[in-house]
Amino acid sequence: MSWPVALVFGYLLLAIELVIPTELRVGAGDVAPSFVVPFVVYIAMFAPALTAYWSAVWLGLAIDLASPRGTEAYIIVGPNAIGLLAAAYVIVTLRAVVNRNPLALVVFSIVAAAMCGLVVVAIMTLRSWYTPQIPWFAGVELSRRLFSSVYTGLSAAVVGLALFPLHGLFKFHDPYHRRGPGGGSGHARPF
Amino acid sequence: MPRNAPIQLAPRWFGPRLRLAFAVCVLLVLAFLPPRWLGLTEWMAQPVRLAISPAQQKLGQVVRWARGDAAKEKLAAAAAPELAELERQRNDLSFRLLQAEEQIKELRRVIAEISRSSELSPGEALKMVPAVVIGGPADLASKLLTVRAGRAQEIERGAVAVTRGVHLVGRVRSVAERTCTILPINDRAHEPINGIIMLDDERRGPGCQLSPDGKGRLAGRVRADPSLRDPTTGESEPIKEGMKVRFDDTDNWPRSARMLIVGRIIAIESLPDQPLRKSIVVEPFFAPDKVSEVTLRQLVAEGPAPAPKPGEGGTP
Numbered sequence: 381m382s383w384p385v386a387l388v389f390g391y392l393l394l395a396i397e398l399v400i401p402t403e404l405r406v407g408a409g410d411v412a413p414s415f416v417v418p419f420v421v422y423i424a425m426f427a428p429a430l431t432a433y434w435s436a437v438w439l440g441l442a443i444d445l446a447s448p449r450g451t452e453a454y455i456i457v458g459p460n461a462i463g464l465l466a467a468a469y470v471i472v473t474l475r476a477v478v479n480r481n482p483l484a485l486v487v488f489s490i491v492a493a494a495m496c497g498l499v500v501v502a503i504m505t506l507r508s509w510y511t512p513q514i515p516w517f518a519g520v521e522l523s524r525r526l527f528s529s530v531y532t533g534l535s536a537a538v539v540g541l542a543l544f545p546l547h548g549l550f551k552f553h554d555p556y557h558r559r560g561p562g563g564g565s566g567h568a569r570p571f
Numbered sequence: 572m573p574r575n576a577p578i579q580l581a582p583r584w585f586g587p588r589l590r591l592a593f594a595v596c597v598l599l600v601l602a603f604l605p606p607r608w609l610g611l612t613e614w615m616a617q618p619v620r621l622a623i624s625p626a627q628q629k630l631g632q633v634v635r636w637a638r639g640d641a642a643k644e645k646l647a648a649a650a651a652p653e654l655a656e657l658e659r660q661r662n663d664l665s666f667r668l669l670q671a672e673e674q675i676k677e678l679r680r681v682i683a684e685i686s687r688s689s690e691l692s693p694g695e696a697l698k699m700v701p702a703v704v705i706g707g708p709a710d711l712a713s714k715l716l717t718v719r720a721g722r723a724q725e726i727e728r729g730a731v732a733v734t735r736g737v738h739l740v741g742r743v744r745s746v747a748e749r750t751c752t753i754l755p756i757n758d759r760a761h762e763p764i765n766g767i768i769m770l771d772d773e774r775r776g777p778g779c780q781l782s783p784d785g786k787g788r789l790a791g792r793v794r795a796d797p798s799l800r801d802p803t804t805g806e807s808e809p810i811k812e813g814m815k816v817r818f819d820d821t822d823n824w825p826r827s828a829r830m831l832i833v834g835r836i837i838a839i840e841s842l843p844d845q846p847l848r849k850s851i852v853v854e855p856f857f858a859p860d861k862v863s864e865v866t867l868r869q870l871v872a873e874g875p876a877p878a879p880k881p882g883e884g885g886t887p
Binding site: 398434510 | 587588591594595598599601602603604605606609612613615616619620622623626627630631634638706707708709710711712713715717744745752754759760761762785786860
């Protein structure tokens, strides 16, 4: 995978993640879509497993570092990084059995966002036992994140429309494509 | 070693999978760091915030433009510029009047203290710093706002953030070199605040304690105030929807924050166990997560008068 291209897209989608979900919130519970999760899923669908895991860790780390929490504006490093890593692991496991197309990106994004939400809620709930400065309502957060994961399906459709035509830019090496003696492109085909 | 072999930075036994496992262990440790060590993670966040803030701020401006906020304001100002200006002046004067009354009360208290030979508090001046809002956090579990003003602008922790001059937004909780983080009053993490219900623009009604309700509003009980009862009928003036609630917390906030506008009452309910007592829901006039600019107000202790520069002023 081309890391500079992934970095540019990651930067843009992180900026979008910081602004657009607030505008697209539904209801009083702050149910909002994610734009970074579909990107992590997109990479996990096509890149080698380790590349997908590291991408998830870096993007999750960026989200954690851009999320001050609680009365003291604490920066908690880890919940989203580990959450997205778990999501990428699930997608890498599932990608072999599903045709990799924009519809799969939508379905995978819902699964990945739910997985990431579960991990974040688990970590933050454990933390809340000894960090009273960060008020945490596990039930409310879990339901918000699960509804948000369904909403992320919609954002994944939009992100997919932008990413799939630009597939060549990422120069993915298909983990399931074996080079023959005569060589080959080595690039995964999206459809 | 072959000429084209990649440079080996890590030992051979520390392979890619082991490196990932090591990173996960580090992340797990960082995720569960005790609160007193969380200052360590703050320095990691600064470069990310600095890198992402230009894109976030530009995108925020585009969104506000698309939402039509700027257009609506321009349209309102163009349609009735005198009316908009008069409204702004009225809000400002009303705030100043109420604050002057509070200062009179405070001065009376200070005079009483002097008469008891107590120590006079040092003089205080107010510093106002306008700051552009960069945006909120990536994780919507929190509503903390990052604004473009920090230590470089001499902002300190505890400064009060307002919008449109008199509408309370929140308080500065952490300060970096060029940015600071504001905890809005309607964030779940915010401690309860004391407010005062205004029966009209000048008459104060009962007090109330408001806590964030998790939906961007504040809710709480109205305090019974026997002094507000009519001596003839024994009844106090009822509170109504639409009444303004002003800030009246002196425990942990600077005095300059008193009488800033918190919001308007949007719902009144009787308490189930005490039907004569009421609870209210207050909505800020300007949702803190949608404001584009704030003014940071902070008290600065007045030092000794600056010495005149050589060749400037002075008695002949």
